[in-house]
Amino acid sequence: MKCTDRELTRQERRMQIRRRQRRKALSFLLLLICLIVLIGFIVFYFLFRSHEISFTNPYDMSSQVYGVLETPQKGQRAEPFTKDLCVTAGDVAFEDENLQTAEAGTIMDLSTHEVLFAQNVHERLYPASLTKVMTALVAIRYGNLDDVITIDENALDIDPESSVCYLELGDQYTLKQLIYGMLLASGNDAANAIAWHVGGSLEGFVSLMNQEAAAIGATNSHFMNAHGLQDENHYTTPYDMYLIFNEAIKYSTFTDAINQQSYTVTYTAGDGEQYERTWFATNYYFTGEATPPDNVTVFGGKTGTTDEAGACLSLLTKDPYGNSYFSIIMKADTKDDLYSDMNDLLSIINKKQL
Secondary structure (H helix, E strand, O other), rough: OOOOHHHHHHHHHHHHHHHHHHHHHHHHHHHHHHHHHHHHHHHHHHHHHHHOOOOOHHHHHHOOHHOOOOOHHHHHHOOOOOOOOOOOOOOEEEOOOOOOOOEEEEEEEEEEEEEEEEEOOOOOOOHHHHHHHHHHHHHHOOOOOOOOOOOOOOHOOOOOOOOOOOOOOOEEEEEHHHHHHHOOOOOHHHHHHHHHHHHHHHHHHHHHHHHHHOOOOOOOOOOOOOOOOOOOOOOOOOHHHHHHHHHHOOOOHHHHHHHHOOEEEEEEOOOOEEEEEEEEEEHHHOOOOOOOOOEEEEEEEEEEEEEEOEEEEEEEEEOOOOOEEEEEEEEEEEHHHHHHHHHHHHHHHHOOOO
């Protein structure tokens, strides 16, 4: 049976509609495939290939890997360990300045991180009571300043002829009070009491001292006790003492203590009664036995003296503009020589500003 012309026309229209639908479906499918390929490429590029780019400069946060503008930013890089430190590999001369009798010493501008003068700063020497700067640093970091410490035999196991705070068995002081007594009066008994309380034992505290020294880069130092009395295995260098002092002055308890000419405490004695005791600074600049150069203000410091270590002194000073300086003398022959050499170092502050 033959189809009429009208039936053929209807069939052709239906076929045309189907062809158009197939073309649309095919176009949509091709578009979908292209979109999938594009998304796949983007994912591959940013999740996989972008890591290859980052290897060229892994600390550059401004690279295209992170999707920000290529603008160099110094602060985005890993900072070197010595960024905020005074650094010297050896001696540093300043005009014709030299230490007259002392073995070693240095003065550093803490504001500009400049070493103004240095002599034998990496030589290992006995620190005597300069040790107590490290003792104070460890006590502040690991102890509770409000803890009440009862003085026992461990604290008093010390040469009574050495520098002491005159602590007695059964006395009760806070950790903060003992830190002040140790730094001002250079009390070896106070250093012992601090060590046993904070470290649990003398050995435990000394371990913390050596651990902290290594952590701040004072790798030429080794401590055997908390007070600095002579031990051949107990040593440091002028530069290491700078590193230790530089850490200690970050704490207000330390800076306030070394800034005192005297300090009066109220404590409870072994009989249960309360008494007052005053400790005085051993620093000659505070006792009036030495005078710094004009326009130099002594903020504070720590002294140290034994036969083997000689006379030692570390100082924090300021110029008229508020800039801070660290200076240290180690192994001077006498205390008069010590302060004479220290004044020579402090005079560099004024010469530097000319």
